[in-house]
Amino acid sequence: MSWDEKLLKQAKKIIKLYPQKRSALGTLLHLAQSKDGYISDDSISVISDLVGITEVQVKSVSTFYSMYKQEPTGKYLLSVCKSISCEINNSSEVINKLQEFTGLNNNETDEDGLFTFEAVECIGACGGAPAMQVNYETVEGLTAENAINLCSWLKEKQPDIVVADDMQKDFGGVKSFDWAIKDNSGATSNAPGFQTLKTTKAKK
Numbered sequence: 101m102s103w104d105e106k107l108l109k110q111a112k113k114i115i116k117l118y119p120q121k122r123s124a125l126g127t128l129l130h131l132a133q134s135k136d137g138y139i140s141d142d143s144i145s146v147i148s149d150l151v152g153i154t155e156v157q158v159k160s161v162s163t164f165y166s167m168y169k170q171e172p173t174g175k176y177l178l179s180v181c182k183s184i185s186c187e188i189n190n191s192s193e194v195i196n197k198l199q200e201f202t203g204l205n206n207n208e209t210d211e212d213g214l215f216t217f218e219a220v221e222c223i224g225a226c227g228g229a230p231a232m233q234v235n236y237e238t239v240e241g242l243t244a245e246n247a248i249n250l251c252s253w254l255k256e257k258q259p260d261i262v263v264a265d266d267m268q269k270d271f272g273g274v275k276s277f278d279w280a281i282k283d284n285s286g287a288t289s290n291a292p293g294f295q296t297l298k299t300t301k302a303k304k
């Protein structure tokens with residue numbers, strides 16, 4: 101096994117939360133992704149041993165869900181919604197301009213490992229369409245110009261934590277609705293955020 105002791109300890113703690121080992125599969129895949137930014141063959145093998153199912157079974161789950169990445173992802177995963185509410189509010193222009201800015205086609209990562217671009221299905225912010233996410237932190241009410249400004253800012257500042265509320269304030273437009281609780285956590289990596297997996301963190 102090539103996961104270090106700390107990660108294995110965390111994995112075993114997760115497994116204990118479930119009545120059957122194999123039920124921890126999804127969370128362990130998230131753990132693997134938080135380690136490498138994608139699901140490596142090595143992680144497939146480790147998880148297979150940990151939960152007692154075959155590598156093919158682990159792989160079949162990891163390739164079914166699009167949030168599990170099969171290749172290394174850039175520091176910033178740019179996910180622009182292409183579904184209907186966003187489409188009728190000009191998401192295609194946001195997509196085209198961002199692809200032009202980054203030089204990336206769908207699901208590609210740039211050579212510097214800074215951006216990965218993807219056009220995705222609904223991200224649950226239809227009332228604030230068009231919307232996108234940076235490392236799963238959502239920004240609503242975008243214009244193509246503001247999307248480019250957001251990416252220029254990421255490129256220049258390269259923040260280690262991106263926070264939805266901050267990006268919304270600086271680059272967003274009309275939101276679906278105002279959240280009752282301010283979101284002060286932010287994404288610390290390009291893996292989906294779970295505080296127990298340390299992929300989100302309170303902002304200082």
Ligand code: FES
Pocket residue numbers: 181182183184185186187221222223224225226227229230231
């Ligand atoms: S259609 Fe774009 S967020 Fe729902």
